[in-house]
Amino acid sequence: MVDLLAGLADDLHAAGERAARLAYAILDGTLVPIDRVTNQKPYYSGKHHRHGINVQILADPAGRLVWAPPALPGAAHDLTAARTHGLVDVLTTNDVTTFADKAYQGAGGTVRTPFKRHATRPRLSRGQKAVNRAHARIRALGERAVSLLKGWKIPAKLRCCPRRATAIVAAILVLHHIETRRQQR
Numbered sequence: 001m002v003d004l005l006a007g008l009a010d011d012l013h014a015a016g017e018r019a020a021r022l023a024y025a026i027l028d029g030t031l032v033p034i035d036r037v038t039n040q041k042p043y044y045s046g047k048h049h050r051h052g053i054n055v056q057i058l059a060d061p062a063g064r065l066v067w068a069p070p071a072l073p074g075a076a077h078d079l080t081a082a083r084t085h086g087l088v089d090v091l092t093t094n095d096v097t098t099f100a101d102k103a104y105q106g107a108g109g110t111v112r113t114p115f116k117r118h119a120t121r122p123r124l125s126r127g128q129k130a131v132n133r134a135h136a137r138i139r140a141l142g143e144r145a146v147s148l149l150k151g152w153k154i155p156a157k158l159r160c161c162p163r164r165a166t167a168i169v170a171a172i173l174v175l176h177h178i179e180t181r182r183q184q185r
Helices: 002-007 014-018 080-082 087-094 126-150 161-183
Strands: 023-032 052-061 065-067 098-099
Touching: 002 087, 002 161, 014 087, 014 098, 023 080, 023 087, 052 080, 052 087, 052 126, 065 126, 065 161, 080 087, 098 126, 126 161
Parallel strands: 023 098
Antiparallel strands: 023 052, 052 065
Protein backbone atom coordinates (compact mmCIF):
# COMPACT_ATOMS: atom_id res chain seq x y z
CA MET A 1 0.00 0.00 0.00
CA VAL A 2 2.86 2.37 0.84
CA ASP A 3 4.39 1.86 -2.61
CA LEU A 4 1.05 2.53 -4.33
CA LEU A 5 0.59 5.79 -2.44
CA ALA A 6 4.22 6.79 -3.03
CA GLY A 7 3.69 6.28 -6.76
CA LEU A 8 1.07 9.06 -6.68
CA ALA A 9 3.49 11.62 -5.20
CA ASP A 10 4.62 14.64 -7.22
CA ASP A 11 8.06 14.75 -8.81
CA LEU A 12 10.46 17.69 -8.52
CA HIS A 13 9.07 19.47 -11.60
CA ALA A 14 5.46 19.26 -10.40
CA ALA A 15 6.51 20.42 -6.92
CA GLY A 16 8.25 23.43 -8.48
CA GLU A 17 5.09 24.34 -10.38
CA ARG A 18 2.99 23.95 -7.24
CA ALA A 19 5.44 26.14 -5.28
CA ALA A 20 5.36 28.78 -8.05
CA ARG A 21 1.67 29.37 -7.26
CA LEU A 22 2.49 30.23 -3.63
CA ALA A 23 3.27 33.67 -2.26
CA TYR A 24 6.40 32.13 -0.75
CA ALA A 25 7.66 28.75 0.42
CA ILE A 26 9.45 27.52 3.52
CA LEU A 27 12.34 25.07 3.27
CA ASP A 28 13.41 23.03 6.27
CA GLY A 29 15.13 19.79 7.02
CA THR A 30 14.62 17.28 9.79
CA LEU A 31 16.26 14.13 11.05
CA VAL A 32 13.96 11.12 11.33
CA PRO A 33 15.50 8.66 13.83
CA ILE A 34 16.16 5.09 12.70
CA ASP A 35 17.42 1.91 14.29
CA ARG A 36 21.08 1.20 13.78
CA VAL A 37 22.00 -0.35 10.47
CA THR A 38 24.93 -2.43 9.26
CA ASN A 39 26.69 0.47 7.56
CA GLN A 40 26.22 2.98 10.38
CA LYS A 41 28.54 5.84 9.46
CA PRO A 42 26.49 7.54 6.70
CA TYR A 43 23.36 7.48 8.87
CA TYR A 44 24.94 8.98 11.99
CA SER A 45 24.18 12.66 12.48
CA GLY A 46 26.92 14.35 14.48
CA LYS A 47 24.63 17.31 15.12
CA HIS A 48 21.90 15.20 16.73
CA HIS A 49 24.21 12.44 18.06
CA ARG A 50 21.95 9.70 16.72
CA HIS A 51 21.30 7.62 13.63
CA GLY A 52 18.68 8.87 11.22
CA ILE A 53 17.73 10.01 7.76
CA ASN A 54 17.68 13.61 6.50
CA VAL A 55 14.27 14.59 5.13
CA GLN A 56 13.84 17.98 3.46
CA ILE A 57 10.43 19.64 3.65
CA LEU A 58 8.95 22.29 1.38
CA ALA A 59 5.96 23.99 3.02
CA ASP A 60 3.42 26.62 1.98
CA PRO A 61 2.68 29.85 3.93
CA ALA A 62 -0.03 28.07 5.94
CA GLY A 63 2.43 25.43 7.18
CA ARG A 64 1.11 22.59 5.01
CA LEU A 65 3.42 20.11 3.33
CA VAL A 66 4.02 20.83 -0.37
CA TRP A 67 6.77 18.36 -1.21
CA ALA A 68 9.51 16.22 0.26
CA PRO A 69 12.40 14.91 -1.86
CA PRO A 70 13.88 11.45 -1.35
CA ALA A 71 15.46 10.94 2.06
CA LEU A 72 19.24 10.96 2.43
CA PRO A 73 21.44 9.47 5.15
CA GLY A 74 21.50 11.51 8.37
CA ALA A 75 25.12 12.61 7.92
CA ALA A 76 24.07 14.79 4.95
CA HIS A 77 23.90 18.52 5.70
CA ASP A 78 20.60 20.29 4.93
CA LEU A 79 22.10 22.49 2.20
CA THR A 80 23.85 19.52 0.62
CA ALA A 81 20.58 17.58 0.63
CA ALA A 82 18.68 20.46 -0.99
CA ARG A 83 21.35 20.87 -3.67
CA THR A 84 21.60 17.12 -4.28
CA HIS A 85 17.93 17.00 -5.21
CA GLY A 86 18.08 20.20 -7.25
CA LEU A 87 15.56 21.86 -4.96
CA VAL A 88 17.36 25.22 -4.81
CA ASP A 89 17.65 25.34 -8.61
CA VAL A 90 13.96 24.51 -9.16
CA LEU A 91 12.82 27.13 -6.64
CA THR A 92 15.07 29.72 -8.28
CA THR A 93 13.95 28.77 -11.80
CA ASN A 94 10.29 29.12 -10.77
CA ASP A 95 11.10 32.40 -8.95
CA VAL A 96 9.75 31.18 -5.60
CA THR A 97 10.84 33.29 -2.64
CA THR A 98 11.89 30.71 -0.08
CA PHE A 99 12.57 31.20 3.61
CA ALA A 100 15.04 28.82 5.25
CA ASP A 101 17.09 28.61 8.43
CA LYS A 102 20.83 29.23 8.86
CA ALA A 103 21.66 25.72 7.65
CA TYR A 104 20.94 26.93 4.10
CA GLN A 105 23.37 29.88 4.32
CA GLY A 106 25.00 30.31 0.92
CA ALA A 107 22.25 28.53 -1.02
CA GLY A 108 21.81 31.55 -3.26
CA GLY A 109 19.02 32.04 -5.73
CA THR A 110 15.69 32.90 -4.14
CA VAL A 111 16.46 31.21 -0.81
CA ARG A 112 16.44 33.75 2.02
CA THR A 113 18.27 32.99 5.27
CA PRO A 114 18.64 35.00 8.49
CA PHE A 115 21.72 37.05 9.24
CA LYS A 116 24.43 35.03 10.89
CA ARG A 117 26.98 36.45 13.25
CA HIS A 118 30.58 35.37 12.71
CA ALA A 119 33.42 35.59 15.23
CA THR A 120 35.36 37.99 12.99
CA ARG A 121 32.44 40.38 12.45
CA PRO A 122 30.87 42.83 14.87
CA ARG A 123 27.58 41.99 16.58
CA LEU A 124 24.38 42.12 14.56
CA SER A 125 22.76 45.54 14.29
CA ARG A 126 19.25 46.24 15.59
CA GLY A 127 17.94 46.17 12.04
CA GLN A 128 19.52 42.78 11.38
CA LYS A 129 18.08 41.42 14.63
CA ALA A 130 14.63 42.73 13.64
CA VAL A 131 14.93 41.05 10.24
CA ASN A 132 15.93 37.78 11.96
CA ARG A 133 12.88 37.97 14.26
CA ALA A 134 10.53 38.54 11.32
CA HIS A 135 12.25 35.75 9.41
CA ALA A 136 11.81 33.39 12.38
CA ARG A 137 8.07 34.18 12.56
CA ILE A 138 7.67 33.20 8.92
CA ARG A 139 9.85 30.12 9.24
CA ALA A 140 7.95 28.88 12.30
CA LEU A 141 5.20 27.74 9.93
CA GLY A 142 7.74 25.43 8.29
CA GLU A 143 8.27 23.82 11.67
CA ARG A 144 4.53 23.15 11.70
CA ALA A 145 4.92 21.22 8.45
CA VAL A 146 7.73 19.17 10.01
CA SER A 147 5.48 18.41 12.97
CA LEU A 148 2.71 17.33 10.56
CA LEU A 149 5.14 14.84 9.04
CA LYS A 150 6.41 13.60 12.38
CA GLY A 151 2.87 13.49 13.78
CA TRP A 152 2.36 10.24 11.94
CA LYS A 153 3.45 7.30 14.08
CA ILE A 154 5.64 5.74 11.40
CA PRO A 155 8.35 8.45 11.20
CA ALA A 156 8.55 8.79 14.99
CA LYS A 157 11.33 6.21 14.74
CA LEU A 158 11.73 4.06 11.66
CA ARG A 159 12.26 0.43 12.44
CA CYS A 160 12.68 -0.66 8.84
CA CYS A 161 15.37 -0.35 6.20
CA PRO A 162 16.32 3.33 5.78
CA ARG A 163 15.84 2.98 2.01
CA ARG A 164 12.10 2.53 2.67
CA ALA A 165 11.92 5.99 4.26
CA THR A 166 11.51 7.76 0.92
CA ALA A 167 8.43 5.70 0.05
CA ILE A 168 6.99 6.21 3.53
CA VAL A 169 7.47 9.99 3.43
CA ALA A 170 5.98 10.14 -0.10
CA ALA A 171 2.94 8.11 1.03
CA ILE A 172 2.43 10.46 4.00
CA LEU A 173 2.68 13.43 1.65
CA VAL A 174 0.00 12.01 -0.68
CA LEU A 175 -2.32 11.30 2.26
CA HIS A 176 -1.69 14.83 3.58
CA HIS A 177 -2.63 16.32 0.19
CA ILE A 178 -5.82 14.24 0.04
CA GLU A 179 -6.81 15.35 3.55
CA THR A 180 -6.00 19.00 2.78
CA ARG A 181 -8.18 18.95 -0.35
CA ARG A 182 -11.04 17.38 1.59
CA GLN A 183 -10.85 20.07 4.29
CA GLN A 184 -10.86 22.88 1.72
CA ARG A 185 -14.18 21.76 0.22
